[in-house]
Structure formats: structure tokens, C-alpha cells
Amino acid sequence: MFNIWDYWAGRYDRLWVQKYSLKPTREYIIKALSKYKNTEGLRVLDLGCGPGELIRDLTREFKNLDVTGLDFSERMIEISKERNPSAKHLLMDASDLNVLDEEYDIIISTHSIPYYKEPGDVFKNLYRILKPDGRIFAVFASGNSLYDKLILGFVKLTTGRANYPSDIEFRRIISPFFKVENLEIIRKKFFMPRIGAYTLIKVKS
Numbered sequence: 001m002f003n004i005w006d007y008w009a010g011r012y013d014r015l016w017v018q019k020y021s022l023k024p025t026r027e028y029i030i031k032a033l034s035k036y037k038n039t040e041g042l043r044v045l046d047l048g049c050g051p052g053e054l055i056r057d058l059t060r061e062f063k064n065l066d067v068t069g070l071d072f073s074e075r076m077i078e079i080s081k082e083r084n085p086s087a088k089h090l091l092m093d094a095s096d097l098n099v100l101d102e103e104y105d106i107i108i109s110t111h112s113i114p115y116y117k118e119p120g121d122v123f124k125n126l127y128r129i130l131k132p133d134g135r136i137f138a139v140f141a142s143g144n145s146l147y148d149k150l151i152l153g154f155v156k157l158t159t160g161r162a163n164y165p166s167d168i169e170f171r172r173i174i175s176p177f178f179k180v181e182n183l184e185i186i187r188k189k190f191f192m193p194r195i196g197a198y199t200l201i202k203v204k205s
């Protein structure tokens with residue numbers, strides 16, 4: 001079946017959004033992980049890893065992480081594997097996380113959540129596979145204002161079906177499973193939409 005992300009995979013490194021959105025996001029994640037006293041053996045899942053640029057940066061910065069990249073685009077996974085031969089990779093849809101029985105210390109999802117058909121189901125499964133004191137770093141462009149919605153309407157023309165949740169919508173989606181520990185807004189240029197960088201912790205059951 002045609003997957004638009006297979007088309008973008010080979011072109012991804014050259015996208016204009018690298019400068020104002022994707023690269024600053026990777027820098028944010030590196031900064032967030034730098035706050036860990038000890039990263040030795042931490043199990044990290046990069047959900048919707050794309051062509052593995054974040055995995056590359058993470059493994060450069062922290063030599064001892066145990067990283068797995070997951071994506072449902074064959075081409076994205078192929079490129080990430082070539083780029084990151086030491087990382088594990090899973091070619092699968094985030095909707096099928098119920099088959100996964102691994103547990104992770106850190107789950108990262110950058111610019112991927114808007115494309116999940118049922119994000120609520122994804123977060124339900126993330127609750128199951130995140131260790132009790134684990135963290136989720138979820139970063140995505142958010143349709144928070146009319147301006148954001150307008151800009152993201154244009155972005156959507158290049159990606160197909162997408163829902164860029166507002167802050168309220170996102171908190172509602174995650175609320176049965178997670179709460180927001182920290183929120184930073186990445187906005188490198190005034191014309192960029194709001195990018196929310198959320199750190200999530202488990203709601204204790």
C-alpha cells in the first residue's frame with residue numbers, strides 16, 4: 001500500500017522544516033536527556049523515528065543507550081538502519097503496539113503523533129510499555145490558534161490525513177494514562193506554528 005512517508009524518506013534531510021522545527025526538536029530532546037544523571041543502559045523507544053536523525057544524534061551524544069526506532073514506513077526504517085546500524089528497529093504501525101511486550105525507560109515521539117489514527121489507543125499502549133518511573137517526550141506541532149490551524153492546513157497538503165491537537169485536546173487524549181510534568185514551546189520563528197514539547201509521567205493507578 002502507498003505510504004506518503006516512503007516518498008518523503010529520501011528527501012527528509014533536505015526539508016525546509018529541518019531548520020526551524022526538526023533540528024530544534026532534536027536539540028531539545030538531547031537537552032532533556034542530558035538531565036539524567038546516568039544514561040547507562042537506558043531503554044529508549046523512538047516512536048515514528050523516521051529516517052533516524054534523532055537516533056543518530058542520541059547515540060552520538062550518549063554512548064550507552066539501548067535505542068529502538070519504530071516506524072511504519074519501510075523506507076524510513078531502511079534509511080534509519082543504514083544510518084544507525086547499532087540501534088534496534090521495528091517496522092510496525094503505532095496502532096499495533098499491543099503486540100509489544102518490552103518495557104522502556106524513555107519513549108520519544110517527535111512530530112509523529114498528529115498522524116496516528118487513534119492517538120488515545122496509542123497512549124493506552126504506551127502506558128503499558130513505559131516503566132513506572134519512565135518519561136515520555138512528546139513533541140508535535142499544535143493547532144492551538146487559528147493561525148496555527150491555517151499554517152498546518154498547508155502542511156497537511158504534503159502529508160495527507162493529520163490532526164494537530166491543541167493543548168486542551170492533547171491533555172484530554174492523554175489524561176487517563178499520563179499527566180504533563182513539563183511543557184516547553186519551541187518557536188524558532190514567528191511564522192512557525194506552536195510546537196509543544198511535553199514531558200509526560202504516568203498517572204498512578
Ligand SMILES: C[S@@+](CC[C@H](N)C(=O)[O-])C[C@H]1O[C@@H](n2cnc3c(N)ncnc32)[C@H](O)[C@@H]1O
Pocket residue numbers: 005022025047048049050051053054070071072073076092093094095109110111112115116117
Ligand atoms: C514528520 S515524520 C517525523 C520523523 C522524526 N520523528 C522526526 O522528528 O524527524 C513522521 C513519522 O511518523 C511516522 N508515522 C506516522 N504514522 C505512523 C504510525 N501510525 N505508526 C508508525 N509510524 C508512523 C512516519 O512514517 C514518519 O516517519
